[in-house]
Amino acid sequence: MSCYKGKYADELIANATYIGTPGKGILAADESTGTIGKRLSSINVENSESNRRALRELLFCTPGALQYISGIILFEETLYQKTAAGKPFVEVMKENKVLPGIKVDKGTVELAGTNGETTTTGLDGLAQRCAQYYEAGARFAKWRAVLKISANEPSQLSINENANGLARYAIICQENGLVPIVEPEILVDGPHDINKCADVTERVLAACYKALNDHHVLLEGTLLKPNMVTPGSDSKKVAPEVVAEYTVRALQRTMPPAVPAVVFLSGGQSEEEATVNLNAMNQYKGKKPWSLTFSFGRALQQSTLKAWAGKEENVKKAQEAFLARCKANSEATLGKYQGGAAGEGATESLHVKDYKY
Amino acid sequence: MSCYKGKYADELISNATYIGTPGKGILAADESTGTIGKRLSSINVENSESNRRTLRELLFCTPGALQYISGIILFEETLYQKTAAGKPFVEVMKENKVLPGIKVDKGTVELAGTNGETTTTGLDGLGQRCAQYYEAGARFAKWRAVLKISANEPSQLAINENANGLARYAIICQENGLVPIVEPEILVDGPHDINKCADVTERVLAACYKALNDHHVLLEGTLLKPNMVTPGSDSKKVAPEVVAEYTVRALQRTMPPAVPAVVFLSGGQSEEEATINLNAMNQYKGNKPWSLTFSFGRALQQSTLKAWAGKEENVKKAQEAFLARCKANSEATLGKYQGGAAGDGATESLHVKDYKY
Numbered sequence: 001m002s003c004y005k006g007k008y009a010d011e012l013i014a015n016a017t018y019i020g021t022p023g024k025g026i027l028a029a030d031e032s033t034g035t036i037g038k039r040l041s042s043i044n045v046e047n048s049e050s051n052r053r054a055l056r057e058l059l060f061c062t063p064g065a066l067q068y069i070s071g072i073i074l075f076e077e078t079l080y081q082k083t084a085a086g087k088p089f090v091e092v093m094k095e096n097k098v099l100p101g102i103k104v105d106k107g108t109v110e111l112a113g114t115n116g117e118t119t120t121t122g123l124d125g126l127a128q129r130c131a132q133y134y135e136a137g138a139r140f141a142k143w144r145a146v147l148k149i150s151a152n153e154p155s156q157l158s159i160n161e162n163a164n165g166l167a168r169y170a171i172i173c174q175e176n177g178l179v180p181i182v183e184p185e186i187l188v189d190g191p192h193d194i195n196k197c198a199d200v201t202e203r204v205l206a207a208c209y210k211a212l213n214d215h216h217v218l219l220e221g222t223l224l225k226p227n228m229v230t231p232g233s234d235s236k237k238v239a240p241e242v243v244a245e246y247t248v249r250a251l252q253r254t255m256p257p258a259v260p261a262v263v264f265l266s267g268g269q270s271e272e273e274a275t276v277n278l279n280a281m282n283q284y285k286g287k288k289p290w291s292l293t294f295s296f297g298r299a300l301q302q303s304t305l306k307a308w309a310g311k312e313e314n315v316k317k318a319q320e321a322f323l324a325r326c327k328a329n330s331e332a333t334l335g336k337y338q339g340g341a342a343g344e345g346a347t348e349s350l351h352v353k354d355y356k357y
Numbered sequence: 358m359s360c361y362k363g364k365y366a367d368e369l370i371s372n373a374t375y376i377g378t379p380g381k382g383i384l385a386a387d388e389s390t391g392t393i394g395k396r397l398s399s400i401n402v403e404n405s406e407s408n409r410r411t412l413r414e415l416l417f418c419t420p421g422a423l424q425y426i427s428g429i430i431l432f433e434e435t436l437y438q439k440t441a442a443g444k445p446f447v448e449v450m451k452e453n454k455v456l457p458g459i460k461v462d463k464g465t466v467e468l469a470g471t472n473g474e475t476t477t478t479g480l481d482g483l484g485q486r487c488a489q490y491y492e493a494g495a496r497f498a499k500w501r502a503v504l505k506i507s508a509n510e511p512s513q514l515a516i517n518e519n520a521n522g523l524a525r526y527a528i529i530c531q532e533n534g535l536v537p538i539v540e541p542e543i544l545v546d547g548p549h550d551i552n553k554c555a556d557v558t559e560r561v562l563a564a565c566y567k568a569l570n571d572h573h574v575l576l577e578g579t580l581l582k583p584n585m586v587t588p589g590s591d592s593k594k595v596a597p598e599v600v601a602e603y604t605v606r607a608l609q610r611t612m613p614p615a616v617p618a619v620v621f622l623s624g625g626q627s628e629e630e631a632t633i634n635l636n637a638m639n640q641y642k643g644n645k646p647w648s649l650t651f652s653f654g655r656a657l658q659q660s661t662l663k664a665w666a667g668k669e670e671n672v673k674k675a676q677e678a679f680l681a682r683c684k685a686n687s688e689a690t691l692g693k694y695q696g697g698a699a700g701d702g703a704t705e706s707l708h709v710k711d712y713k714y
Binding site for chain 2: 254256289
């Protein structure tokens with residue numbers, strides 16, 4: 001009946017807490033080979049291992065950026081890659097007090113009898129993979145469950161199945177020394193309003209925390225990566241203060257204080273929107289016994305990618321764009337972002353309908 | 358899918374919050390006729406309506422006591438009783454900013470196929486009864502679910518059934534303007550250690566909060582009345598700081614911050630023990646985004662009862678004992694209790710095996 005108290009317990013708690021350090025957050029750089037291919041092709045760059053390596057080096061070695069980053073989520077390939085000078089990326093991170101993380105799920109498959117709802121796969125052999133990743137330097141993991149909102153969705157089956165999968169993944173990670181990021185993403189797609197998003201988010205999070213309790217997960221050694229509570233993509237936008245209020249309230253109603261931090265996903269939000277919303281959350285006055293920080297992929301890299309365009313001569317400019325976004329989000333975790341870090345593309349919506357990656 | 362947002366929502370939130378006001382707590386004076394009979398007989402007093410009325414007047418009209426009390430839980434008979442001078446008790450409370458509460462359950466019955474485990478009854482006609490009680494001045498309610506710890510208990514059935522009953526009771530209360538106190542008491546009986554109590558408490562509370570979410574209960578308009586996390590009654594006692602640590606941790610792992618306050622039951626603890634443990638909890642350094650206060654019955658009345666012994670000439674002395682305990686517990690909610698409020702009987706254990714009332 002008790003939660004995980006094994007050999008990694010103290011380390012899990014320390015690492016999860018560190019990731020939520022005020023002023024720091026996560027860079028989600030775990031795009032699979034297929035997904036990063038789409039990003040590269042959008043700037044006319046070939047999807048080669050060398051280019052993938054070059055892009056990640058550009059990000060991880062941006063002077064001054066890593067002080068704002070507590071963890072980087074990697075795709076498996078990247079965990080074993082090095083800088084051009086031959087230094088393993090995990091070394092670069094270690095030297096800069098950044099925890100390496102690893103995406104461990106194997107993507108989604110459809111649930112029969114539902115209207116296109118999915119569950120996430122990857123439990124088979126997960127323990128062994130986690131142990132190997134720990135050996136390679138990883139200290140946290142990520143697993144993305146996906147739900148959607150429409151007239152009859154998410155179904156009870158989808159909620160139960162995804163919550164259970166997240167809980168199984170979480171305890172297996174902990175047994176192998178990795179802090180599990182629990183990510184139940186509710187897609188922003190749809191014409192629904194913010195109330196509907198709030199209701200679904202609260203229901204999904206309640207199911208997740210019941211499942212985590214059932215599976216004996218040590219909450220102090222986990223992180224939550226939820227969507228912010230917003231109107232649907234086909235619905236009118238609301239002010240950041242409203243997003244903040246609804247999001248914090250949803251968390252207050254479902255997330256036990258034992259969880260040290262929330263690392264928000266950016267979904268389809270533009271770089272600037274994601275930062276401004278995160279900032280509003282940290283300014284919001286109300287009970288918030290957990291850190292509220294970021295785990296952004298597209299919302300940290302979009303401008304950088306555009307500035308780089310695959311060209312060596314653009315690296316410095318691209319790194320400046322990346323540094324600006326890291327600093328902006330760092331300030332947002334402290335409620336101190338003043339705006340104005342927008343570079344080219346920073347206000348561009350990054351929404352892709354029914355996003356799969 | 359959304360939680361209760363009906364006509365009483367704002368009132369429920371403000372009443373629940375008020376009950377958790379630092380420095381205040383609840384007097385549980387809802388002993389049924391049978392149970393109060395046992396108390397009265399222990400001091401050789403006849404169990405007549407007049408004596409029951411006299412005892413309650415002694416308590417509610419103790420000069421200076423009600424400033425420490427935010428709510429009093431009543432048995433139905435008492436809700437309609439008056440002082441000797443003819444003033445309704447609910448008037449006395451209103452004048453002193455004390456919210457009247459009402460016990461609404463109808464006791465426990467055994468669950469077939471279990472080893473003496475129970476569920477709580479009282480859902481039939483509960484809506485109408487709550488509406489009547491609201492009319493009579495009640496603003497909160499209480500329903501006691503009971504679980505026990507042993508080799509095979511609590512069973513999943515007992516946990517599910519009691520959590521579900523609490524959630525049904527809670528939403529019905531809210532629909533009728535009463536703040537529901539959710540009380541899943543895990544009896545202290547047994548030789549188990551504090552770790553076992555913690556594990557069971559966490560499992561039970563997780564089930565309760567999942568059920569409350571399923572039943573669309575507005576958490577901001579509820580209170581929790583749990584047992585403190587302690588060793589079993591047949592096991593070695595531990596220091597108050599340990600009780601504090603284990604109890605707060607169990608709450609951190611299961612109780613969403615939206616709930617404004619925890620109003621601990623005293624179980625079989627002596628008056629002094631209950632106060633000291635509550636004090637230790639309020640001194641404990643950690644995430645505590647809810648008030649931690651008291652809802653004590655025996656642990657507020659024991660010394661008072663002994664001092665009164667049913668005699669008019671003892672009323673003043675009895676009221677002094679009651680005032681001392683109220684003040685002591687008020688200080689404990691602020692972490693400022695220095696000890697020394699012990700009167701005759703204050704350190705006497707109030708444990709009765711397999712307590713039913």
